[in-house]
Amino acid sequence: MARTLERPSAGGTPSPPRTTVSELPGRGFQPTPAGWAARAGAVLAPLMVGVWYVRSNAPVRSDALATAAVIAIGALSLNVLVGYTGQISLGHQAFIGIGAFTSAYIISESHQPFLVGVVVALLVGAVQAVVLGLIALRVRGLYFALVTLAWGKVAEQCLFRLKSFTRGGAGAEAPRPSGFTTDKAYLVVCLVGLALILLVDWRLVATKAGRAMQALRESPQVAANYGVDVKGYTLYAFAVAGAYAGVAGALFASRRLTVQSGDFDFAGIALTYLIVTVVGGLRRRGGIVAFSLLYVLGGEYLPDLARAIGVRTIEVNAGYYIQALSAVLAILTLIFQPDGLGTITAPVGRWLRGERFQLAHGGGALGRGGGGDARP
Amino acid sequence: MPVLDGADRRAPAPGPDGDGARRPTAVPVLRADDVSIRFGGLQALTDVSVRVEEFEIVGLIGPNGAGKTTIFNCITGFYRPQRGRILFKGEDVSDLPPHERSALGMGRTFQNVGLVKTETVIDNMLTAQHAAVEYGAVAGTLGSPPTFGAERRLRRQGEAILELLGLARLRDDPVAGLPYGTLKRVEIATALATDPDLLLLDEPGSGMGPEEADRLGDELLALRREFDLTIVMIEHHVPLVVRVCDYVYVLNFGQLLTEGLPGEVQRHPEVVAAYLGDEAPEAEEAAERALEERGVEA
């Protein structure tokens, strides 16, 4: 390993004792066998309950779970922009919708297999996002937020009404892959998609592109000084976010079987996904997936709950109540708990990986720290 | 990265020779030629020329607002001077953006600390190695197998530099919350992680007491040897400058006031007047002692 520094002896003060990395506290922690068993149990138990539930004839709401997976992917896409890179998109209905209509077009008009539809949606999603990214290099902050808002509206009002692309009001057909046409089977497709996106997202932040994005979010000067091409990685972030959104759109389309322009509006898609991202926790992939699930299951089971306690207005307007509740949660999150649901999921994740259970952990999130203050 | 492999290294041959002149080489590591820049009505730099030879430690001093940080920004590409050129290792880099100059081997610290504050120290060390990463961005994102080993090597390299600077125990600490003097040292570690040939330090000793500044001086001399570095430093601790620098430039009101060996510059009447001001006698004494100490070491 490294040689220690030679210190000129005339320096006077003796050098302080050196800690080496291998002596660092915390490195040596190993869970006991019982600890590992508990961790394995914590992973396997919900998995088995899930499998049992889906396989049983219990009233499985596979379609709802598939929706949760799609929302999770869409929210992870926003997380790349808002969470990792510090950019914003208020027009994500365009991102998702373009993926959906592209996939539908490829499958039903070009008669290509479902998988081709997903891949083309991914690529087209990335390209349209990069175009938006090129604007982000020139227009910043609030003005760029307005540009994304406009982009969403343009897609909603013009692009998605192009008959040749979206088949207008009749809607574009997006059949499911053969062998996966039932809700339960299609849920598996969506879960595989979500798992792949989660893997990619994990590697993204564990390697140089993710680190570059996070550095340029904090301070473009520091990032450039570290050798990061700030413009290049801003565009890369848009490409990755667009690719995730393309996949979400493709899965969305085939879940619905037909998609229409009305499916992609600001409130239903862009705002919802943004709220899910914030409440789940910026940069907290586990929290985002968890809140996607809570959001959808909340909508599914709230009417039952309301009926049980006899509140009729909630029973019939459950969707609105969930949206309103989420919006309030988002505001509370931003004020009090910037890590959102990640406050809980992140420590659980670290525990599962064999660390001690510990709620607080370094590393800040939105609102904390405030970034490097290096001015050039 | 070639650093820390335990290989034998040529001892640097910096500094003045016997008669006090500088040994010029054909291709200096850094040359700034007649750099001028103005901000609105303010002429921040006027025809400033600086030359830095290989393995030298060059000091840049001058009162606040003299334009020291501004010339660093021109050298590293954060500012584009209206006139003048920057040559790095013989190559004209005047038109390159900062990240390309960093990748070519310019490492730099900022006067007010340039670190990613929400990240941990080790994550900063990883990010700082960006230009040296062996794999492409897409390969990393898609989890291609070689990237796992490459990441382990980056981490080891980062840890080795931290260890070398005695910062290993801060490895997993978030940057936000570390004391200012420590941040300055962590920033030197990240600058080293960019694998620089030329290290530009903007007031590395600020926030440090005299003893710490003294230790910093030893450390810079040792780092130059260990990493084959050429160093330019902006510094207000005159004793530190006198002890470690081979050559000194003095800026005042955006112009070079004088340049020369530390001992000469320090006695220059205009420097005493412009830079040391009221504290002149005291500071001069301290510098004098530093110079003597240096003589003992040599």
Ligand SMILES: Nc1ncnc2c1ncn2[C@@H]1O[C@H](COP(=O)(O)OP(=O)(O)O)[C@@H](O)[C@H]1O
């Ligand atoms: N980006 C900028 N815009 C306007 N003025 C600047 C800018 N950067 C530096 N200056 C001015 O240039 C002068 C030199 O500043 P600086 O190089 O920071 O001085 P110092 O020698 O203390 O590092 C100051 O008057 C400063 O206000």
Ligand SMILES: [Mg+2]
């Ligand atoms: Mg300065």
